[in-house]
Amino acid sequence: MTQEIQSKLNGYITAEIMKQPDRTLGADEALISGGLIDSFSLVDLALFVEETYGVRLDDTELNAQTFDSLAQLAALIQSRM
C-alpha cells in the first residue's frame, strides 16, 4: 500500500511539479527543504492528495516539519485514510 502511494506521488511530483517525468525520487529525498517543491506547488500537491485519497492536508501542515519526503508524506496519508 505504502509503495503504491509513494509511486503515485512520485509520478505526480516529477511530471507536474518538477516537469521531469523520467526522474524517480528516492523515498527519503528532501522535497521541501531540498527546494524540489516550492510553496505554490505544495498547495497543488495538497489538492492532488485530497482528490486522490480523500485525505485533507491542513494549510499549516504544508511544510518540511510535517513531511519532507515521499515516505513521510505516504505515511501521513495512510495514517488518515
Add this chain to the structure above:
Amino acid sequence: MTLNQIGLFAALGLLGGALGARLPRRWLLLALSVLAVFWLQPATPIRNLDFWLPLASLGLSAVIWGLTLPAGTPLTRRDATAGLVTLGLALGVALLRYVPDACCLTASRPPEVLPVSLVLAVIAGVVWLTGRGFAGQPWALTARVGLLIGLFVVLKYEPLTTLAAAGLRSLGGQDASLATAYDIRWLGFSYLAFRLIHTLRDRLTGRLPHLHLDEFLTYAVFFPAISAGPIDRAERFQKDLQSEFRLGGGTLAEAGGRLAQGLLMKFVLADSLALFALNPQNAAEVQSGGWAWVLLYAYALRLFLDFAGYTHLAIGLGLLFGIRLPENFNRPYLQPNLTAFWNGWHMTLTQWLRGYVFNPLTRALRGRNWPVAVIILCGQVVTMLLVGLWHGITLNFAVWGLWHALGLFVHNRWADFAKGRFQLPQRLAAVGGALLTFHFVALGWVWFALPTPELAGRLFRLLLGGMQ
C-alpha cells in the same frame, strides 16, 4: 533582554537544573513567564502603562484560552490553580508599590491595589464566563481574531497609535497633546498576537489540542521568546512541556553554545556594526557610492546578527528549561535564491504566514481557474505585503514587501522556465545565486531601513551609479 536579564534567566535555569525533578517545572515556567512580562516591559511615558500592558498580555491570553477550550470542557482544579497563581503574581507585582526597598519589578511604580484588584477580578470573571458560555463558538473565535488584528493595526499604524496614546493619556489625567506613537511600546505584542491568532484559527479548524491554562499562558508569554520571538506552535510547545526533562550535560553544552553564540552575535558583532550601519541620519550624509555600500553591508550583517543572535539566546535559555523553541534562521545570506532565503529568514513568521495566508489564499484561487502565474503573483504579493506591514504599517515597509514579492515571483517564473530545459553548473548556481540573492536582499534593506522615499532614492542613486 539586557545582559543582566539574560544572566539572571540563565542562572535560574542552572539552579532549576541542579534542583532537578524535585521542582514542578510547569509551575516554575508559568511563574517566571508571568513575572518576566512585567519585568521586561520597557518604561512608557503614560502613567502605569508599564503595569497595564503586561497585564493586558496576560488577560488577553487567558480570555483566548477560555475561548479555545473545546466546548463543554469542564474547568479543572489545575486550571483554577493556574488562574489563581497568575492573579496572585500580578497582584504581588502591584503590591511591590508598598515595599520601598523592593520596588519595583515594573519599570515604574505600579498602580494602587484597589484598581488592580478590580481589574483582576474583571479579567477572572470574563475568562470564567468565556470558558463557560462561548468556548469554541466560531463567531466568538473569529471576532477575537478581528480584535487582535485591530489592536495590531492600532499599534503598528503611527497615527492610530498616537490617537490611542492621547486617549490613554487623558484617561490618566495626563496632557493628551504630548502623545506620540512611542508612548505605547507593548512588549512582544506582535509575537503574542500571532501566537494567539494561531490558537484561535486552529480551534476553528479543530486542530488545536486541549491546553490547560498554565500551558496556554506559558506558551503565549514564554519569557525567552516574549520580546523577539520565535513564534512557536502551541501543540509543539505543549509536547515539550509535558515531556520529562532533566538538565543533562548534552543539553547544557548545547544551551551554553547557543547562549555564547547569541551573546557574540548580538552584543559584540551586531552592536559594533550598529555604529556604522545604514540609518536615516547617515543615509542623508553619505558622500559616495563606495561608502554607501559599506553602510549597507554593515546594515545587512547587523540586522541578521542582531536578530539571529537574539534567537540563539532565546533558544539557549529555552533549552535550559526543557523547551526547544523552533529555529528562526538558517544561513539566509548563503542561500542560492530568494525563495531559499525566505525559507531561512525569520522562519517562524514566514511559516505562520504561509500556513494562515499564502496556502489558504492559493487554495481558494486554485479553484477559480486563473492562470497559474497570476495566482502565484497574488499569493506572493499578499503574503510579502503582510510580512512588510508586520514590521509597521508604513509606505517603506510596504515597498520592501513588494520588492520581495516581485523578486520571489521572478525567481519562481525563472525556475519554472528553466525546469527540465537546462541546468546551470552547480557551483555557479550556488555561488552566483548566493551573491545575486544577497545583493537583492541587501538593496531591499534600503527600503526597510529608510523611512522616506527621498532618502531611499538618494541612497539608490549613490549605490547604483554614483550620480548625485
Add this chain to the structure above:
Amino acid sequence: MSESARFVRNVLVKAALLFVAANLLFAAFNPLAWLGGLSLYNGVLPGRLRLPFSEEPQKAYNLSLNSLEAMFASHVLTAAPKPADELRVLLLGDSSVWGFLLENEDTLAAQLNAAGLQAPDGRTLRFYNLGYPTISLTKDLLILDEAMRYEPDLIVWLVTLEALPREKQTFTPLVQHNPGRTRALIADYGLAIDPASPDFAEPDFLERTLWSQRRPLADLLRLQLLGPAWGATGVDQYIPPTYTPREEDLPADEDYYGLERDFSAADLAFDVLATGVQRAGETPVLIVNEPMFVSAGANSDIRYNFFYPRWAYDRYRALLAEEAARQGWRLADLWQAVGNGEYTNSAIHLTPAGEAQLAAALQSYILDSIPSSGE
C-alpha cells in the same frame, strides 16, 4: 557528582582561570598605550581632520577618549611622512581652534589652508588642526609634546586667559588620564605643577587589569568602529540646528580665581607657555591671544564677557606682552580681530565668517614667523 554537574564545573573552572590569567597579564604589561597606536585610520579609513572629541558618538561618529596615542593615530597628521614641498604648521588651542559648532571646512585650519599660503622657498603651508576642547595650557603642552614627532615647521598656539590659571592646568581629562606624560614634562622642564596632585588618575595594579580597563579598551574599539561612518559622511561633530547664544548680560561679579588686582606673571601658568616654546626647540612658536566677544549688556562696564572681569583680562594682556618681550616670544594679540557679531554659543567660539576674519588677521604674522629655507 553527575555528568552534567562535572561538565559545568569544568567549564566554569577553566573560564575562571583564563579570566584571571588574562587580567594579570594585562595589568602586568599594561598594553593600553600600544593598543592605542593600532589604528585603521590613515589606512583603510581616512584620517580625521581634528582630534577625536564628542559626547554624542552616535550622532557625531566621533567620541572623546583619553588615549593620546589613539587620538594621534586617527589624525591625518600622522598619515604619512612630511612631503618635501610642505611647510607644516600645527594649530594648538581650545575648542575654538578645534571648531566647536563648525564643519571641518570652516575651521581656522581649513580657512588658512584655503588661503593657499606659500613660503618664500616655494613650499606650501599646510595647516593641521590640533586644537582640543577644554581650556588648559598644560593640555595644549601635552599635545605639542606628542606632535613634535611629526616634524612641524611652525606652531601656532592660540591662548586665552582662561587657559592660564593654576587650577586649570591639571583640571582636564586628557591631563588627568595621562599622568606619566605630564609628570615627565614637569620633571624635564621644572613646571610649577604638583606631580602628586590628586587630579591625576593613578590606577593601582587591580585597576590596571583587563576588567578594570574595559572602558578605555572599549573606547579604542569604538573609535575604530566609528571610522567608517566618518569616512562615509565626513561628519565628526553633531551640530544642532539651534543653540543658546553667548551671554550678553553678565553677573556683577569681579572675582577671577581669587587673584589679587595686581597679580603677577608667576600667578599664572606662563611657565607652561615658556615650556612649550622650549619643547618646540628650533621650531618657531607663534603665540596668539585669541579673539573674544566683548559684551555690551548688563554689567559690561565691569566684565568683558562670561569669562572675564575687565581688570583681570587687562592685567593678563599686559603681563602677556611683558613676558613675550622678556622671553623673546612671537606674539600676536588678536583679542579684537573678529567682529562682535561672529561669536556663537560662547565668548570664544566663532562663526565661519569669524574664523575667516581671524585667518585673514593671522596671515601676516604667520608669514613673518616661518623659518627661512634650509633651516
